Amino acid sequence: MLAALVTLFGLLLLSPSPAHAAPEPPGAAATGLHVANGRLLEGNGNDFVMRGVNHAHTWYPGETRSLADIKALGANSVRVVLSDGYRWTRNSAQDVAAVVADCKANRLICVLEVHDTTGYGEDAAAGTLDHAADYWISLKDVLAGEEDYVIINIGNEPWGNTDPAGWTDPTIAAIQKLRGAGFQHTIMVDAPNWGQDWQGVMRADARTVYDADPTGNLVFSIHMYSVFDTAAEITDYLNAFVTARLPIVIGEFGGPADQWGDPDEDTMMATAEQLDLGYLAWSWSGNTDPVLDLAIDFDPTRLSSWGQRVFHGANGIAQTSHEATVFGGAAPDTRAPTAPGTPTASGVSPTSVTLTWPAATDNVGVTGYDVVRVNGTTETAAASSTTTSVTVSSLTADTTYTFAVYAKDAAGNRSPRSAVLTVTTEKDTGTPGAGCSVGYRIANEWPGGFQGEITLRNTGTAPVSGWTLGFAFPAGQTISNMWGGTPTQNGSSVKVAAASYTATIPVNGSVTVGFTGTRLTTNPAPTTFTLNGTTCTTG
Numbered sequence: 001m002l003a004a005l006v007t008l009f010g011l012l013l014l015s016p017s018p019a020h021a022a023p024e025p026p027g028a029a030a031t032g033l034h035v036a037n038g039r040l041l042e043g044n045g046n047d048f049v050m051r052g053v054n055h056a057h058t059w060y061p062g063e064t065r066s067l068a069d070i071k072a073l074g075a076n077s078v079r080v081v082l083s084d085g086y087r088w089t090r091n092s093a094q095d096v097a098a099v100v101a102d103c104k105a106n107r108l109i110c111v112l113e114v115h116d117t118t119g120y121g122e123d124a125a126a127g128t129l130d131h132a133a134d135y136w137i138s139l140k141d142v143l144a145g146e147e148d149y150v151i152i153n154i155g156n157e158p159w160g161n162t163d164p165a166g167w168t169d170p171t172i173a174a175i176q177k178l179r180g181a182g183f184q185h186t187i188m189v190d191a192p193n194w195g196q197d198w199q200g201v202m203r204a205d206a207r208t209v210y211d212a213d214p215t216g217n218l219v220f221s222i223h224m225y226s227v228f229d230t231a232a233e234i235t236d237y238l239n240a241f242v243t244a245r246l247p248i249v250i251g252e253f254g255g256p257a258d259q260w261g262d263p264d265e266d267t268m269m270a271t272a273e274q275l276d277l278g279y280l281a282w283s284w285s286g287n288t289d290p291v292l293d294l295a296i297d298f299d300p301t302r303l304s305s306w307g308q309r310v311f312h313g314a315n316g317i318a319q320t321s322h323e324a325t326v327f328g329g330a331a332p333d334t335r336a337p338t339a340p341g342t343p344t345a346s347g348v349s350p351t352s353v354t355l356t357w358p359a360a361t362d363n364v365g366v367t368g369y370d371v372v373r374v375n376g377t378t379e380t381a382a383a384s385s386t387t388t389s390v391t392v393s394s395l396t397a398d399t400t401y402t403f404a405v406y407a408k409d410a411a412g413n414r415s416p417r418s419a420v421l422t423v424t425t426e427k428d429t430g431t432p433g434a435g436c437s438v439g440y441r442i443a444n445e446w447p448g449g450f451q452g453e454i455t456l457r458n459t460g461t462a463p464v465s466g467w468t469l470g471f472a473f474p475a476g477q478t479i480s481n482m483w484g485g486t487p488t489q490n491g492s493s494v495k496v497a498a499a500s501y502t503a504t505i506p507v508n509g510s511v512t513v514g515f516t517g518t519r520l521t522t523n524p525a526p527t528t529f530t531l532n533g534t535t536c537t538t539g
Contacts, residue, residue, distance in 0.1 A: 032147025050278025122160025352466025
């Protein structure tokens with residue numbers, strides 16, 4: 001991700017419409033991954049929804065374990081950074097063949113992209129889409145026959161913020177050059193404005209670009225960083241493509257705040273799941289700014305807070321990813337599970353409640369449950385679980401909530417809603433929680449800002465289910481963005497409520513909360529921390 005972002009340009013509102021794959025017309029069968037009715041399908045007509053990450057292979061060619069590690073965490077696809085030799089060292093045909101073989105061995109759909117085009121027209125070092133197209137043509141012998149497994153992303157973020165309307169014609173020309181050379185693969189194209197399309201050029205010209213592909217086998221890719229910092233911007237943009245039946249994926253996205261703003265990754269992931277759209281998080285490891293590393297030092301056992309969010313959080317990869325059927329998966333399943341039974345409440349505290357419900361049934365198998373808060377006709381996602389119980393956290397004391405549950409299966413079919421349960425959280429009496437220790441560290445620092453990490457360890461004798469962490473900054477620091485918890489700051493005093501995926505801390509277990517913040521000339525650590533009112537040890 002590169003680019004100095006500028007003020008958001010207003011985008012036209014289009015009515016939302018859910019995305020569903022429609023049956024292909026007779027005679028329209030394609031070999032390999034292809035597009036029909038605005039959806040990305042496998043060769044057998046099965047809907048394929050990407051759930052994966054980006055991997056910077058061209059800069060870290062020695063990290064050969066990465067694809068296996070990414071797969072082990074549940075991904076069904078990976079976007080691999082390559083170079084056509086214009087700006088960085090060219091990835092050879094032999095190397096690309098090895099990458100494709102590695103993807104297939106790990107049962108991952110492989111999106112291959114040329115990164116040298118990044119920011120063309122604004123970054124003088126960037127190459128052209130035409131040069132990238134020539135690179136792909138030089139690899140035709142390697143890629144021919146891999147249409148079931150490989151998507152060609154012609155060039156990464158192939159236009160900067162300077163005259164982004166210039167993106168359209170070179171994009172069409174590159175697509176037609178590849179088709180003229182005989183490529184039948186699904187082609188992916190990135191947006192201008194460093195991938196974020198804040199001036200709406202790709203959105204406005206998408207139909208023209210799509211119609212210029214004689215195969216119709218084209219997918220658009222939007223990169224969502226700090227331009228997309230409100231739910232309305234995200235849902236409006238994605239729904240515009242779905243309504244127009246134009247295929248789109250979130251080809252890159254970030255969650256941690258940066259110097260330009262704070263992306264709304266929760267809405268990105270939730271909307272992608274709601275609309276059955278693919279997403280590919282940036283990025284596995286090795287970023288210049290480590291705040292975007294999903295895994296620290298390429299170690300899958302050391303996921304960052306960002307990595308925990310992407311892989312294990314609500315609407316994350318582990319919860320929503322389904323392996324491509326080309327690797328031996330079953331035929332499409334279209335039958336929804338039955339409704340779960342009515343939930344019951346236990347462990348009610350001022351900030352959390354544990355819900356339990358009778359299981360749903362399914363012809364193939366129930367894979368998880370979504371808990372929602374109900375307010376009249378409005379539903380809000382509250383938690384997800386792979387079992388028939390979950391703790392809903394970050395609630396307000398002495399407040400009445402209404403909950404219901406949906407079941408889902410591996411194909412993404414969702415059941416009817418369960419009956420509702422109404423429960424009132426306890427008053428906040430300041431009752432001490434379990435024994436605890438807190439580790440606080442500065443992960444990165446720069447003039448006027450910093451990135452911090454707080455590790456909470458349960459040293460008591462019972463699990464913690466729902467928590468509030470309290471502390472005070474000693475030198476005027478303020479929190480800008482947080483993952484793993486929800487902060488409330490009043491002057492120097494900070495309260496952090498648990499996120500759904502960090503709410504439970506087992507005995508001798510720990511959870512980590514990450515954040516970015518602002519600082520003055522010094523940046524000393526807080527000296528005292530409380531967990532549910534109990535003072536914790538530090539260190």
